[in-house]
Amino acid sequence: MIEFEQVSKIYDNKFVALEDVSFVIEDGEFVSIVGHSGAGKTTITRLLLGEEKPTNGSVYLDSIDVARLSSSKIVSLRRRIGTVFQDYKLLPSRTAYENIAFAMEVAGKTDEEIANDVPHVLDLVDLTDKTDHFPRQLSGGEKQRLAIARAIINQPDLIIADEPTGNLDPVNTHEIIQILKKINDLGTTVILTTHDPNIVESIGKRVITFEGGTIKRDVKKGKYII
Amino acid sequence: MHFFDFKRIIRSGVLNFWRNGFVSLSSVLVMTITIGVITSMIFFQAILGFTLGELEKKVDVSVYFVSDTQEEKIFSLKEKVESIPEVKEIAYVSAGQALEDFRERHKDDYATIQALEELNENPLGASLLISAVDPANYESISNFFEQGIALSATDLSIIDKVNYNENKQVIDRLLLLKDGAKKLGLILTIVLIAISVIITFNTIRLTIYVARDEIGVMRLVGSENSYINGPFMMEGVLYGLISALINIVVYFPVTWWLGSRLEGFLGINLLTYYLSNFFQILVISVLVGTALGSFSSYLAVKKYLRK
Numbered sequence: 001m002i003e004f005e006q007v008s009k010i011y012d013n014k015f016v017a018l019e020d021v022s023f024v025i026e027d028g029e030f031v032s033i034v035g036h037s038g039a040g041k042t043t044i045t046r047l048l049l050g051e052e053k054p055t056n057g058s059v060y061l062d063s064i065d066v067a068r069l070s071s072s073k074i075v076s077l078r079r080r081i082g083t084v085f086q087d088y089k090l091l092p093s094r095t096a097y098e099n100i101a102f103a104m105e106v107a108g109k110t111d112e113e114i115a116n117d118v119p120h121v122l123d124l125v126d127l128t129d130k131t132d133h134f135p136r137q138l139s140g141g142e143k144q145r146l147a148i149a150r151a152i153i154n155q156p157d158l159i160i161a162d163e164p165t166g167n168l169d170p171v172n173t174h175e176i177i178q179i180l181k182k183i184n185d186l187g188t189t190v191i192l193t194t195h196d197p198n199i200v201e202s203i204g205k206r207v208i209t210f211e212g213g214t215i216k217r218d219v220k221k222g223k224y225i226i
Numbered sequence: 227m228h229f230f231d232f233k234r235i236i237r238s239g240v241l242n243f244w245r246n247g248f249v250s251l252s253s254v255l256v257m258t259i260t261i262g263v264i265t266s267m268i269f270f271q272a273i274l275g276f277t278l279g280e281l282e283k284k285v286d287v288s289v290y291f292v293s294d295t296q297e298e299k300i301f302s303l304k305e306k307v308e309s310i311p312e313v314k315e316i317a318y319v320s321a322g323q324a325l326e327d328f329r330e331r332h333k334d335d336y337a338t339i340q341a342l343e344e345l346n347e348n349p350l351g352a353s354l355l356i357s358a359v360d361p362a363n364y365e366s367i368s369n370f371f372e373q374g375i376a377l378s379a380t381d382l383s384i385i386d387k388v389n390y391n392e393n394k395q396v397i398d399r400l401l402l403l404k405d406g407a408k409k410l411g412l413i414l415t416i417v418l419i420a421i422s423v424i425i426t427f428n429t430i431r432l433t434i435y436v437a438r439d440e441i442g443v444m445r446l447v448g449s450e451n452s453y454i455n456g457p458f459m460m461e462g463v464l465y466g467l468i469s470a471l472i473n474i475v476v477y478f479p480v481t482w483w484l485g486s487r488l489e490g491f492l493g494i495n496l497l498t499y500y501l502s503n504f505f506q507i508l509v510i511s512v513l514v515g516t517a518l519g520s521f522s523s524y525l526a527v528k529k530y531l532r533k
Binding site for chain 2: 049072075076077078079081083089090091092093102103105106107150
């Protein structure tokens with residue numbers, strides 16, 4: 001379970017990214033966080049990953065106060081979260097296979113487990129024929145599928161997808177959303193941030209709408225209405 | 227850290243080194259120059275020390291005795307001189323030996339030899355050649371004779387002359403030259419080494435600057451700092467190792483070529499010096515290279531881990 005409890009985030013330049021935000025996300029939910037640029041969507045993901053600390057309030061992940069974790073505990077926390085970003089954040093000097101293997105290595109998996117699981121997950125995202133390709137040799141859609149494969153390889157409790165379709169055409173966007181839905185159907189919590197109304201409507205699940213750092217709307221089966 | 231983490235760090239470092247081709251090549255080139263500068267400075271210091279030492283050996287204080295002085299008196303004085311701690315070596319040259327040396331030196335000078343023959347007796351006295359531990363000590367050794375401290379009247383009566391004052395200017399100049407050369411050599415060594423170390427560090431910093439986004443991604447995936455730092459440090463070790471080996475190989479033809487050409491001038495054969503100190507130079511090159519490479523990488527990566 002994820003809980004934001006009266007969270008505010010004010011950056012050094014006095015920019016208020018979040019103001020007194022509270023919400024709860026239950027295990028297994030698929031939540032779309034929507035809003036214009038600067039509404040506070042990315043700050044939510046950064047707080048969850050421990051990249052930022054809230055100025056006020058607390059962020060809990062399974063009753064653990066993320067802001068209070070030591071840097072080594074943050075590292076372990078990140079291994080429980082799969083992340084997918086608009087700019088893919090792949091390791092450019094490693095092949096598709098090695099990008100996924102790296103996530104398993106940091107999680108302490110053995111060489112046998114890696115050799116067994118990586119081909120399987122590459123097959124799942126339809127990248128078997130791109131195993132030895134470097135990210136620069138992949139299309140946008142392929143890069144994002146690779147990022148998803150890396151995000152799910154360690155069977156995380158939570159997937160955070162921050163504008164994952166921002167750089168993709170409609171066909172690839174549809175594909176990525178379908179993969180995320182499938183992952184959610186298998187029981188993993190998914191948090192998706194986006195500003196694309198079409199995506200939100202196609203998912204048809206919970207939508208939290210942000211505006212100016214505050215929650216404007218939180219509906220169970222929502223639409224993207226500003 | 228598990229053993230397989232260590233194995234993976236090494237594998238990943240080697241792979242990055244290979245894949246970064248041009249970047250690795252430029253780092254190796256810069257580091258080759260750095261290690262080259264450091265080993266050249268070792269050569270330079272050794273040659274400087276050797277040449278100055280040779281020069282020092284050529285200086286001594288000669289004490290000449292009046293002709294017909296009995297050898298026992300000279301030997302008793304020699305014993306006293308030997309007890310002076312500043313004295314390194316003392317050689318006795320008898321009157322007969324002095325004459326023989328004189329004849330040998332002037333064997334082509336017929337007129338001088340002829341004049342010597344006409345004397346019918348040995349005009350040269352015996353002498354003591356005293357060399358000091360440090361050239362700075364010559365003055366005090368000379369004073370020992372001239373002021374007659376600790377010497378008996380008999381000792382003083384047999385001394386004809388002490389040639390220190392004649393050589394004083396040369397000795398003083400040599401002392402100045404030696405100190406100056408040592409100081410200049412040391413400053414030159416430190417400055418050159420510092421410059422090349424800074425250039426190497428900055429080159430490695432640039433290679434890691436290129437990979438800063440990659441470091442961010444590794445952190446995001448949940449990688450421990452040591453697991454991020456490790457492969458970069460391994461790459462640094464490889465830069466150092468390869469550069470050290472290039473240096474070691476290149477020094478063979480270089481010292482061979484320079485060895486015979488500069489031997490007369492330097493008084494030391496560079497190839498002989500290189501071969502006799504090969505192991506030390508190899509160890510120093512490898513240690514300096516790997517330490518510089520890994521430490522530079524560590525510092526450069528650390529900057530991005532703190533963020």
